[in-house]
Amino acid sequence: MTLPTTELIDKARTLVEALPYITRFSGKVVVVKYGGHAMTDDRLAKSFARDVVLMHYVGMRPVIVHGGGPQISDLMRRLDQEPTFVDGYRVTGAEELDVVRMVLQKTNKELVANINALSDLAVGVSGEDANLIRAKRMTVRDGMDIGFVGEVARVDPRVLEQLLASGFIPVIAPIGVGDHGQAFNINADLSAAAIAIALKAAKLVFLTDVEGLYEDFGDEGSLLSRVTAEDLNRLLDEEKLSSGMIPKVRGCVDALGGGVEAGHILDGRVDHALLLEIFTDSGVGTMVVP
Numbered sequence: 664m665t666l667p668t669t670e671l672i673d674k675a676r677t678l679v680e681a682l683p684y685i686t687r688f689s690g691k692v693v694v695v696k697y698g699g700h701a702m703t704d705d706r707l708a709k710s711f712a713r714d715v716v717l718m719h720y721v722g723m724r725p726v727i728v729h730g731g732g733p734q735i736s737d738l739m740r741r742l743d744q745e746p747t748f749v750d751g752y753r754v755t756g757a758e759e760l761d762v763v764r765m766v767l768q769k770t771n772k773e774l775v776a777n778i779n780a781l782s783d784l785a786v787g788v789s790g791e792d793a794n795l796i797r798a799k800r801m802t803v804r805d806g807m808d809i810g811f812v813g814e815v816a817r818v819d820p821r822v823l824e825q826l827l828a829s830g831f832i833p834v835i836a837p838i839g840v841g842d843h844g845q846a847f848n849i850n851a852d853l854s855a856a857a858i859a860i861a862l863k864a865a866k867l868v869f870l871t872d873v874e875g876l877y878e879d880f881g882d883e884g885s886l887l888s889r890v891t892a893e894d895l896n897r898l899l900d901e902e903k904l905s906s907g908m909i910p911k912v913r914g915c916v917d918a919l920g921g922g923v924e925a926g927h928i929l930d931g932r933v934d935h936a937l938l939l940e941i942f943t944d945s946g947v948g949t950m951v952v953p
């Protein structure tokens with residue numbers, strides 16, 4: 664008889680450890696905001712697609728909201744448009760909006776293709792489809808006009824609910840629609856939070872380019888493995904967060920206030936970070952609880 668190797672035993676232990684989480688979250692919606700380096704690295708992109716498909720087949724109902732900031736900036740520069748930001752939001756005139764929509768559509772189809780290469784599950788959706796994301800124009804400091812940048816006014820989840828009920832994985836590009844059909848560029852983190860609330864999701868997960876949330880950004884020893892929404896509000900008030908982390912933290916606060924059970928901020932550069940956070944006792948990032 665061939666005895667099992669240590670590696671095989673470790674795999675079996677991991678499966679056993681995952682069982683309570685699989686049971687707990689079976690049938691539950693998990694909204695994942697997919698962005699950062701994981702989107703631009705082909706190996707990580709394919710790894711992410713495998714994780715999402717696995718989540719689906721163990722009974723969870725994943726919903727993906729993706730960004731595309733670096734790709735948008737790259738194409739703008741190639742078109743001689745210099746990206747400009749105010750308070751972390753991209754100034755988006757009519758020409759810039761065309762670029763945003765073009766890049767997000769391309770990114771959406773690439774993500775859908777990666778998932779569908781494994782199983783026929785993913786359906787690409789824009790926030791404009793069926794008025795999924797209704798938007799209003801965003802105002803920033805001193806009333807500065809930053810163009811067609813919006814914030815979520817409301818989410819109509821019917822199209823997503825129908826896709827989920829039919830066994831599909833929605834993949835959402837964060838373009839909103841305002842009055843008279845005007846499109847708006849909307850921050851993907853805040854879109855994901857609003858969608859999680861509308862779908863009564865169990866979890867909202869942000870994949871980013873750092874290990875998690877830091878008490879003091881830049882100090883690796885201050886990584887927080889578990890925080891409360893109250894802790895996040897304190898960090899926002901103390902202005903200790905990097906500009907890229909602020910929408911994620913605000914998204915977590917909004918989502919938990921809207922009934923989502925937990926938020927997670929993970930390093931998307933780590934293989935299978937999504938599975939490690941959801942299905943293991945220790946996790947790999949920052950978990951946010953009410």
